[in-house]
Amino acid sequence: MKYLVTGGAGFIGSHIADYVLKRGHSVIVYDNFSTGKKLFIEHNLKNKKFSLVKGDVLNTRKLSKAMSGVDFVFHFAAHADTKAGFLNHDVDHMQNLEATQSVLEAMKKNNVKNIAFASTSSVYGDAKVHPTPESYPFEPTSLYGATKAAAEGYIRSYASYYGWNAYIFRFASFIGERYTHGIIFDVLKKIKNGATVLPLFSDGTPKKSSVYIGDAIRGIFMVIDKVKKGEVNIFNIGHDGVLTIDEIVDTILSSADIIIKKKYKGGNRGWKGDNNFVHLDNKKLRHLGWKPQFSIKDGIRKTVAYLQKNPKLFG
Amino acid sequence: MKYLVTGGAGFIGSHIADYVLKRGHSVIVYDNFSTGKKLFIEHNLKNKKFSLVKGDVLNTRKLSKAMSGVDFVFHFAAHADTKAGFLNHDVDHMQNLEATQSVLEAMKKNNVKNIAFASTSSVYGDAKVHPTPESYPFEPTSLYGATKAAAEGYIRSYASYYGWNAYIFRFASFIGERYTHGIIFDVLKKIKNGATVLPLFSDGTPKKSSVYIGDAIRGIFMVIDKVKKGEVNIFNIGHDGVLTIDEIVDTILSSADIIIKKKYKGGNRGWKGDNNFVHLDNKKLRHLGWKPQFSIKDGIRKTVAYLQKNPKLFG
Numbered sequence: 001m002k003y004l005v006t007g008g009a010g011f012i013g014s015h016i017a018d019y020v021l022k023r024g025h026s027v028i029v030y031d032n033f034s035t036g037k038k039l040f041i042e043h044n045l046k047n048k049k050f051s052l053v054k055g056d057v058l059n060t061r062k063l064s065k066a067m068s069g070v071d072f073v074f075h076f077a078a079h080a081d082t083k084a085g086f087l088n089h090d091v092d093h094m095q096n097l098e099a100t101q102s103v104l105e106a107m108k109k110n111n112v113k114n115i116a117f118a119s120t121s122s123v124y125g126d127a128k129v130h131p132t133p134e135s136y137p138f139e140p141t142s143l144y145g146a147t148k149a150a151a152e153g154y155i156r157s158y159a160s161y162y163g164w165n166a167y168i169f170r171f172a173s174f175i176g177e178r179y180t181h182g183i184i185f186d187v188l189k190k191i192k193n194g195a196t197v198l199p200l201f202s203d204g205t206p207k208k209s210s211v212y213i214g215d216a217i218r219g220i221f222m223v224i225d226k227v228k229k230g231e232v233n234i235f236n237i238g239h240d241g242v243l244t245i246d247e248i249v250d251t252i253l254s255s256a257d258i259i260i261k262k263k264y265k266g267g268n269r270g271w272k273g274d275n276n277f278v279h280l281d282n283k284k285l286r287h288l289g290w291k292p293q294f295s296i297k298d299g300i301r302k303t304v305a306y307l308q309k310n311p312k313l314f315g
Numbered sequence: 316m317k318y319l320v321t322g323g324a325g326f327i328g329s330h331i332a333d334y335v336l337k338r339g340h341s342v343i344v345y346d347n348f349s350t351g352k353k354l355f356i357e358h359n360l361k362n363k364k365f366s367l368v369k370g371d372v373l374n375t376r377k378l379s380k381a382m383s384g385v386d387f388v389f390h391f392a393a394h395a396d397t398k399a400g401f402l403n404h405d406v407d408h409m410q411n412l413e414a415t416q417s418v419l420e421a422m423k424k425n426n427v428k429n430i431a432f433a434s435t436s437s438v439y440g441d442a443k444v445h446p447t448p449e450s451y452p453f454e455p456t457s458l459y460g461a462t463k464a465a466a467e468g469y470i471r472s473y474a475s476y477y478g479w480n481a482y483i484f485r486f487a488s489f490i491g492e493r494y495t496h497g498i499i500f501d502v503l504k505k506i507k508n509g510a511t512v513l514p515l516f517s518d519g520t521p522k523k524s525s526v527y528i529g530d531a532i533r534g535i536f537m538v539i540d541k542v543k544k545g546e547v548n549i550f551n552i553g554h555d556g557v558l559t560i561d562e563i564v565d566t567i568l569s570s571a572d573i574i575i576k577k578k579y580k581g582g583n584r585g586w587k588g589d590n591n592f593v594h595l596d597n598k599k600l601r602h603l604g605w606k607p608q609f610s611i612k613d614g615i616r617k618t619v620a621y622l623q624k625n626p627k628l629f630g
Contacts, residue, residue: 086476089420097412097465105404125471137452139547140468141475150412150465153455156440160456161401161587232454272476 004028004070006057007077009036011178015217016074032056040178057099064106072114075103085143086272096147104158116167121278123149131281134234142273165229172238175303176213184303187252189314197261201270204246207277209239212299215292226288238280241296251297255304319343319385321372322392324351326493330532331389347371355493372414379421387429390418400458401587411462419473431482436593438464446596449549457588480544487553487595490618491528499618502567504629512576516585519561522592524554527614530607541603553595556611566612570619
């Protein structure tokens with residue numbers, strides 16, 4: 001089998017590429033290195049089953065050329081800054097939805113019939129059911145969530161038109177090795193930059209759930225290996241646990257052995273369009289035999305340790 | 316109150332414009348006349364509370380200018396040919412999703428805080444629950460359904476960012492005066508063009524629901540008048556009844572006093588991406604006091620009568 005991973009030099013995409021190689025398959029990493037990093041793929045550069053194409057997903061012609069002979073596409077390239085859409089109404093549309101259109105067109109052209117897509121808990125918005133199951137309707141409150149939800153619908157349409165297999169994963173926050181954006185990164189960076197008081201969004205009360213990347217990758221491939229083909233399969237990947245922002249911050253600080261005064265600057269949401277309670281229902285994935293091996297706090301500790309070992313990631 | 320109706324010279328949009336005027340408000344019809352018709356608005360041209368802007372919704376600058384001083388936007392312009400997306404992957408994206416983006420940007424610029432949007436039963440795709448309630452997740456099987464679903468998400472995001480009131484209506488087929496596309500139109504046109512055998516998509520078994528336009532318009536304004544402001548309100552508008560395609564065709568033929576041999580050419584779907592059972596749950600709308608005054612067969616008869624009285628609509 002030959003796989004192509006868009007965003008394959010990014011946090012999650014590079015782990016997908018590693019896992020595909022570990023299983024003995026070939027992989028093409030397609031990445032524009034806007035947020036992807038050589039550091040995450042350099043250990044594979046001499047592997048004959050690995051190849052790298054530097055390109056933008058919106059360049060359908062280049063992507064289509066790279067997709068020649070591919071059996072399975074992991075479309076994991078995305079604009080992952082959930083905050084940005086409030087001030088820039090176009091960035092999520094281009095990088096999440098139009099990028100997905102480009103992937104679908106390139107697949108159609110190359111007759112690729114399998115796609116796995118990185119969606120998000122943000123499609124549920126301020127869900128009224130917690131933990132939130134896959135059957136909950138889309139109620140996005142941000143253009144990040146809306147464009148990921150939109151991309152799911154486009155993937156469903158192509159799958160219906162052409163009889164493709166589609167695997168859609170709705171992710172909670174993922175943390176662990178190669179993590180480069182989100183609250184753990186922000187907190188450590190502010191401290192590295194000399195903050196004496198730690199400024200924080202929200203009032204510390206929003207509740208979020210995170211999954212360690214190793215657990216997440218195992219879940220993704222468990223789905224692909226076990227579920228029935230010929231359907232659109234949707235799976236949440238989240239943690240049974242949930243922490244408040246304040247608990248997350250305290251865990252970051254204690255993992256890094258830092259004592260600093262916290263200053264919360266906001267209300268019960270981190271930013272316009274943020275959701276103040278994110279907790280995915282994992283029942284569907286658990287029925288396949290999955291469960292997370294690491295607690296959220298373990299995941300945070302591993303992430304802090306990784307970032308401390310790789311200070312150049314802070315730029 | 317000043318209203319703007321995109322697609323206001325179309326089938327449903329022109330009825331919205333009439334109703335707004337009847338209630339004593341001002342209305343601007345914004346239409347590019349790609350499928351809209353002068354015939355549907357000419358009775359209002361001398362009304363001082365009516366104005367017409369010929370323009371494309373994708374022309375954000377022109378739309379934005381037209382929206383000056385407007386309080387409420389009915390965004391009813393759309394690409395409504397659900398079949399077309401299979402062969403043309405771009406038309407629904409442009410005319411349903413990017414058109415909606417353009418409307419949202421023009422609203423933001425003009426500080427308009429109220430929007431009603433014409434969505435569709437197609438967002439549910441091949442729903443496994445019938446009748447299908449508003450809480451059913453999106454499972455579109457066509458780019459028509461996917462782009463309408465996507466537009467709902469974008470509207471939700473802007474409503475969340477800026478505190479707008481949004482009314483989203485998921486329509487079954489609407490029929491009645493000014494209806495110009497769909498099975499009733501196609502059947503009568505084929506006969507008008509001299510068919511001796513009536514060629515039909517599908518095998519006649521798909522089940523569909525239709526609502527008479529007068530009932531539908533009443534439902535739309537009942538929602539706007541009665542529901543709580545400051546939320547995103549979603550309402551199905553469909554009929555409790557449902558007919559097979561064969562029953563619909565027989566009703567068309569008997570209404571038009573035509574005897575002709577039917578020839579079904581397909582399987583249990585009319586086209587790639589079609590849904591073979593469309594039946595919306597109306598409970599939410601009924602709780603507001605709504606019920607359809609006309610049966611589906613009454614609606615078909617009224618539609619046939621209208622088309623026979625307006626043969627120039629067949630071009």
